[in-house]
Amino acid sequence: MFYREAGQFKTNYADDMAIFPILQDKIGVAVIIAIAFIAVPLFGNSFFISAVMIPFLVYALATVGLNLLTGYTGLLSLGTAGFMGVGAFACYKLTTAFPGVNIIVWILISGFFSAAVGVFFGLPSLRIKGFYLAVTTLAAQFFLQWCFVRIPWLTNNNVSGAIEVPTRTLFGFAITGPNALPEVRYLVVLSIVTVMTLAAAHLVHGRIGRMWMAVRDMDIAAELMGIKLLQTKLLSFAVSSFYAGVAGALMVFLYLGSAEPDVFSIHISFLILFMVIIGGLGSLIGSFMGAAFIYILPIVLRYLPESLGFSVSPATVEHVNHMVIGALIIFFLIVEPHGLARLWQTAKQKLRTWPFPY
Amino acid sequence: MFKTYQAIALSAVIASASIFAIERAQAQDEIYVPLFTYRTGPFSGSGIPIANGLHDYLAMLNERDGGIGGVRLRIEECETSYDAKKGVECYEAVKAKKPVIVNPWSTGTTLSLIPRASVDKVPVLSMAYGLSASADGETFPWIFNPPNTYWDGMSSILNYIGEQEGGLENLKDKKIGYVYLDAGFGKEPIPLLESLSKEIGFDLKLYPVPADNMQNQSSQWLSIRRDKPDYVVLFGWGALNPTAIKEAVKINYPRDKLISIWWPGEDDVRSAGPQAKGIKALNWHAVGADFPAIEDIRKHVVDAGKSKTDKAKVGEVLYNRGLYNSLLIAEAIANAQKITGKKVVDGEDVRRGLESIDLTPERLKELGLEGFAEPLKLTCKDHNGHKATFVQEWDGDKWVRITDPIDPLRDRVKPLLESAAKEYAEKNSGWPKRTEACDSPA
Numbered sequence: 001m002f003y004r005e006a007g008q009f010k011t012n013y014a015d016d017m018a019i020f021p022i023l024q025d026k027i028g029v030a031v032i033i034a035i036a037f038i039a040v041p042l043f044g045n046s047f048f049i050s051a052v053m054i055p056f057l058v059y060a061l062a063t064v065g066l067n068l069l070t071g072y073t074g075l076l077s078l079g080t081a082g083f084m085g086v087g088a089f090a091c092y093k094l095t096t097a098f099p100g101v102n103i104i105v106w107i108l109i110s111g112f113f114s115a116a117v118g119v120f121f122g123l124p125s126l127r128i129k130g131f132y133l134a135v136t137t138l139a140a141q142f143f144l145q146w147c148f149v150r151i152p153w154l155t156n157n158n159v160s161g162a163i164e165v166p167t168r169t170l171f172g173f174a175i176t177g178p179n180a181l182p183e184v185r186y187l188v189v190l191s192i193v194t195v196m197t198l199a200a201a202h203l204v205h206g207r208i209g210r211m212w213m214a215v216r217d218m219d220i221a222a223e224l225m226g227i228k229l230l231q232t233k234l235l236s237f238a239v240s241s242f243y244a245g246v247a248g249a250l251m252v253f254l255y256l257g258s259a260e261p262d263v264f265s266i267h268i269s270f271l272i273l274f275m276v277i278i279g280g281l282g283s284l285i286g287s288f289m290g291a292a293f294i295y296i297l298p299i300v301l302r303y304l305p306e307s308l309g310f311s312v313s314p315a316t317v318e319h320v321n322h323m324v325i326g327a328l329i330i331f332f333l334i335v336e337p338h339g340l341a342r343l344w345q346t347a348k349q350k351l352r353t354w355p356f357p358y
Numbered sequence: 359m360f361k362t363y364q365a366i367a368l369s370a371v372i373a374s375a376s377i378f379a380i381e382r383a384q385a386q387d388e389i390y391v392p393l394f395t396y397r398t399g400p401f402s403g404s405g406i407p408i409a410n411g412l413h414d415y416l417a418m419l420n421e422r423d424g425g426i427g428g429v430r431l432r433i434e435e436c437e438t439s440y441d442a443k444k445g446v447e448c449y450e451a452v453k454a455k456k457p458v459i460v461n462p463w464s465t466g467t468t469l470s471l472i473p474r475a476s477v478d479k480v481p482v483l484s485m486a487y488g489l490s491a492s493a494d495g496e497t498f499p500w501i502f503n504p505p506n507t508y509w510d511g512m513s514s515i516l517n518y519i520g521e522q523e524g525g526l527e528n529l530k531d532k533k534i535g536y537v538y539l540d541a542g543f544g545k546e547p548i549p550l551l552e553s554l555s556k557e558i559g560f561d562l563k564l565y566p567v568p569a570d571n572m573q574n575q576s577s578q579w580l581s582i583r584r585d586k587p588d589y590v591v592l593f594g595w596g597a598l599n600p601t602a603i604k605e606a607v608k609i610n611y612p613r614d615k616l617i618s619i620w621w622p623g624e625d626d627v628r629s630a631g632p633q634a635k636g637i638k639a640l641n642w643h644a645v646g647a648d649f650p651a652i653e654d655i656r657k658h659v660v661d662a663g664k665s666k667t668d669k670a671k672v673g674e675v676l677y678n679r680g681l682y683n684s685l686l687i688a689e690a691i692a693n694a695q696k697i698t699g700k701k702v703v704d705g706e707d708v709r710r711g712l713e714s715i716d717l718t719p720e721r722l723k724e725l726g727l728e729g730f731a732e733p734l735k736l737t738c739k740d741h742n743g744h745k746a747t748f749v750q751e752w753d754g755d756k757w758v759r760i761t762d763p764i765d766p767l768r769d770r771v772k773p774l775l776e777s778a779a780k781e782y783a784e785k786n787s788g789w790p791k792r793t794e795a796c797d798s799p800a
Contacts, residue, residue: 164469166785178473256446303451
């Protein structure tokens with residue numbers, strides 16, 4: 001009844017190509033963004049903002065990045081955490097070497113370092129595909145993590161082998177370091193994630209996205225149509241790693257506040273790949289859903305018994321948590337192998353015909 | 359179908375409510391002591407006995423004395439799985455409930471909390487782990503890491519090895535192997551080892567074990583078999599310890615030449631079988647349950663079914679380690695009450711309480727822990743104590759103390775510590791100068 005596009009005519013190509021072609025979608029997205037920018041910082045408590053929302057957004061950004069590579073271009077990567085680490089360590093080196101430059105500039109520029117590393121490790125993708133590519137990107141993950149542990153220059157010769165985040169400000173507000181308010185950090189992360197997600201949406205709706213999808217669907221056919229495989233695949237690696245790098249820098253600078261190399265372990269690579277798969281390959285909104293499912297749901301399950309008044313030991317909750325999440329992953333993959341995004345598509349389809357389904 | 363959507367919507371509402379419900383009002387007459395523990399994950403082998411010791415001592419104070427100074431302690435565990443990210447999440451979850459102290463039990467989490475402690479006014483007690491430099495109370499007024507740092511531990515081990523050889527200088531041309539967790543914890547002592555190796559002239563061999571590959575150390579021990587070091591020093595945690603000990607048994611490395619830092623527990627050694635006999639480890643407190651306070655724990659907590667502890671494991675080394683940690687917490691709270699005259703103390707008071715910790719033998723006796731550990735005195739300048747440790751040997755069934763207290767090489771550790779603290783403050787531009795007043799001598 002409410003979700004119907006009847007009467008919304010598209011009179012030019014630009015309208016037809018719009019990211020949100022239906023008015024209701026535009027309104028919906030505007031409402032979500034408004035809630036995220038206004039309601040969450042106003043009403044959320046410090047735990048909700050700094051331990052739930054900020055890491056969720058960081059993971060979502062990394063998932064968007066991996067989705068561009070795996071979901072849109074069809075190249076499997078297990079090196080995401082390594083690329084995130086490159087971003088984080090690059091940002092640390094840059095901001096300690098040039099403390100005068102605004103940290104946001106460095107966070108974004110560190111993405112380019114990550115992109116360069118991503119392109120390098122993406123080179124084999126021209127010759128190998130599928131699981132074999134996954135193995136070469138796995139090599140990237142191990143090599144990069146080895147570098148973080150073994151090259152003391154990266155941590156400015158810190159004895160504890162960790163990077164620590166100094167205080168940096170924006171418009172007089174501390175945005176990194178211990179004095180940064182959770183709300184401020186959240187808004188910075190949210191702004192970066194929103195802008196970069198919109199950029200990704202434009203990218204995948206445009207010529208480049210179509211090239212990626214053509215390569216994903218059949219690379220030989222794409223090549224015959226005049227798409228240069230090497231450039232296209234490397235571009236995908238570059239953009240994907242750029243996103244991962246920015247996400248990694250955000251993770252250390254605006255969430256954790258310090259990081260051992262262990263933060264960027266293979267575990268995170270898998271986690272982000274699961275977020276892509278659960279959320280839906282080739283869907284940006286799915287990236288957010290997948291990140292929410294894998295990251296927020298365990299936190300909810302962890303604190304649910306306590307808030308309902310049950311006294312369960314945290315270790316038991318943790319065990320149950322693992323089982324429930326595992327079962328839910330299997331359940332969703334059986335019920336909807338195309339991920340949560342497809343579930344959302346189906347729901348939209350049902351909404352269109354509601355209340356008179358035919 | 360509609361029912362399903364309703365159910366989904368309902369559960370979503372409950373779920374979101376639960377996140378917001380974390381910040382609850384707390385009763386005024388309680389002291390909130392969160393415990394960051396890990397009873398799951400690859401480090402749970404070490405984490406469980408420590409969690410039990412931590413919990414049981416404080417629970418005993420609640421049951422026996424009704425808390426500290428008549429105020430009940432609200433003890434809550436938060437599961438971290440030894441994951442720094444989860445540790446930070448736990449911290450965010452407990453922060454709103456005004457904890458008087460946090461014990462991260464993870465070097466990674468500690469590093470994240472160090473800059474926040476002074477802002478949030480929550481002292482961090484990282485007992486013999488974390489950032490060694492935080493022993494410097496002038497730079498880190500909110501961080502405490504008694505009774506020794508890893509540098510102290512490493513130098514005590516070297517001191518002990520030197521004793522075996524008849525003096526440190528006799529280590530010249532000996533080969534010392536170092537098997538360590540390839541993370542901040544294991545890497546910290548390397549600069550000390552390297553400088554000593556140059557000075558004394560022993561040959562240092564490093565065998566790093568990556569954290570995600572702790573259960574597979576065959577390559578490291580193959581190298582040890584090839585290199586034949588005269589002594590092997592082990593800095594492990596979690597699954598690293600039992601694996602290393604098993605490998606040492608497998609390649610038949612002389613067990614009495616394997617000396618570990620203070621982290622292996624009974625189960626770590628026991629799993630390697632009877633051949634593990636002779637392995638040595640540092641320690642700074644007693645093993646066993648033969649203390650009035652631990653009797654009280656048995657009576658009021660374990661036998662009363664208020665604990666998850668296996669009755670047979672009360673008094674094991676890591677259990678007592680957790681207990682020692684809780685002893686420091688309780689002592690800090692008691693001191694804070696004494697200094698401020700308040701009953702319900704907060705983080706700032708407990709920080710002062712920690713700085714005035716003075717565990718004399720008399721005080722330990724009063725607490726029912728006579729001879730449990732060496733006396734410990736913290737000051738505003740020294741948040742560590744750099745206490746002596748002793749070596750204990752595995753006799754196939756239990757740890758047996760075999761030496762007198764061995765002093766760390768304090769003259770080596772001190773300059774390292776000072777320069778590390780200075781460097782930390784310099785690197786983190788704008789590191790706050792200490793403004794907290796000093797109470798002692800109290």
